[in-house]
Amino acid sequence: MNMLHLSVRQGSEKARIWQICDELLAKNGTPPSGREVADIYMAEGGNQGTGFTQYSHWKKEYLARQEKDMQRDLPSLSPGNITFRSMSVATDGSITLPADLRRAMLLDDDGRVTVSVIDGELRVISPMVAVRQLQRRTRDLVPAGTLVSDELIAERRKEAEAQ
Known part of the structure; x- marks a missing residue:
């Protein structure tokens, strides 16, 4: 599992949702939509609201990491x-x-x-x-x-x- 955020507690709902996000990103090569993530999480018995909320946190972290990587890779x-x-x-x-x-x-x-x-x-x-x-x-x-x-x-x- 290649999570973006190091403070995610293994086995938590947050960890599962972030794992879904990471898996969809790896599979498709682009960030997933909140609907995709929430649908998978709900099919596993999770709450839709929790799925969307954690997806938004994951996406915010993903975009921040992308920006940081871009700044690091292109300084010169x-x-x-x-x-x-x-x-x-x-x-x-x-x-x-x-x-x-x-x-x-x-x-x-x-x-x-x-x-x-x-x-x-x-x-x-x-x-x-x-x-x-x-x-x-x-x-x-x-x-x-x-x-x-x-x-x-x-x-x-x-x-x-x-x-």
């Missing part, structure tokens, strides 16, 4: 660290980016980018760099330790109660 890769160089545009308009440029752009294997032309200058940005820029811009908007998702849920509950 930062956008904009390659100086100008001469390149050619093929007659069909294509440009082949060398591997060092693709790495500096944090470009995934799928090659998706967003482009814009500003004052005649072609700007190309990868999704990873766009996310990092957005994170950097918004980092100071939320106090440390605050979960915006919890605030949103509280606001929605308050709105629902008012109706």
Whole structure:
């Protein structure tokens, strides 16, 4: 069993739900949905609410681990660290980016980018760099330790109660 969280007590309901999450992740290669996890847990006689609650805790830990791993794996890769160089545009308009440029752009294997032309200058940005820029811009908007998702849920509950 490859649990994300070391404090999970073996044999507990939490441990079983996290094990289900880990098994589905290993099987499918993507995080499971809460419904998948809750359905399996309920088929074993567990409570649906407990299944969803522990799934949400597992997913939060999973996403935090993913972010931590990404930060650890990509510390030396930062956008904009390659100086100008001469390149050619093929007659069909294509440009082949060398591997060092693709790495500096944090470009995934799928090659998706967003482009814009500003004052005649072609700007190309990868999704990873766009996310990092957005994170950097918004980092100071939320106090440390605050979960915006919890605030949103509280606001929605308050709105629902008012109706």
